[in-house]
Amino acid sequence: MSRVLSFSTDNEFAKQLEHLIHQSGYSNRSLFLRDASLHFAEAQRRGELVAMDDDVVLDGTIVIYYQHGVENKLMELRHSHEIEVISFHHNCLTDSHTCVDTMQVRGDAHSFRQAIDKLNNTQDIDKVNFIAAPMRDNGCC
Numbered sequence: 022m023s024r025v026l027s028f029s030t031d032n033e034f035a036k037q038l039e040h041l042i043h044q045s046g047y048s049n050r051s052l053f054l055r056d057a058s059l060h061f062a063e064a065q066r067r068g069e070l071v072a073m074d075d076d077v078v079l080d081g082t083i084v085i086y087y088q089h090g091v092e093n094k095l096m097e098l099r100h101s102h103e104i105e106v107i108s109f110h111h112n113c114l115t116d117s118h119t120c121v122d123t124m125q126v127r128g129d130a131h132s133f134r135q136a137i138d139k140l141n142n143t144q145d146i147d148k149v150n151f152i153a154a155p156m157r158d159n160g161c162c
């Protein structure tokens with residue numbers, strides 16, 4: 022079931038909004054406004070990982086691009102008691118000449134910051150991304 026909501030704004034912002042929607046690759050204004058609202062509310066509520074309180078617990082995904090030889094360092098992370106690794110996947114990206122590990126993880130903000138700093142300071146780890154799961158008060162799981 023959907024519901025129509027409306028809001029008023031000045032003409033200049035209305036034009037900017039259409040431009041933002043187009044630039045973002047959205048073809049549906051309602052979906053853009055929904056996603057923008059959810060992202061904004063989450064940023065206001067929790068902020069980015071760097072600014073979160075140490076004890077904030079979150080789910081997320083860590084993506085680590087690296088060259089062979091650092092698997093032991095990644096195994097340390099997978100067996101860490103600070104961060105719970107729920108699932109783990111490895112792929113060899115032959116066009117990029119890079120390995121990538123993707124991990125679904127749960128832990129507190131302090132532990133994630135420490136782990137990511139450690140990974141970023143490890144030789145032959147080329148790129149580390151952490152994507153926090155959107156925080157919902159209720160949902161499918």
Ligand SMILES: [Zn+2]
Nearest residue numbers: 112113120121
């Ligand atoms: Zn590989």
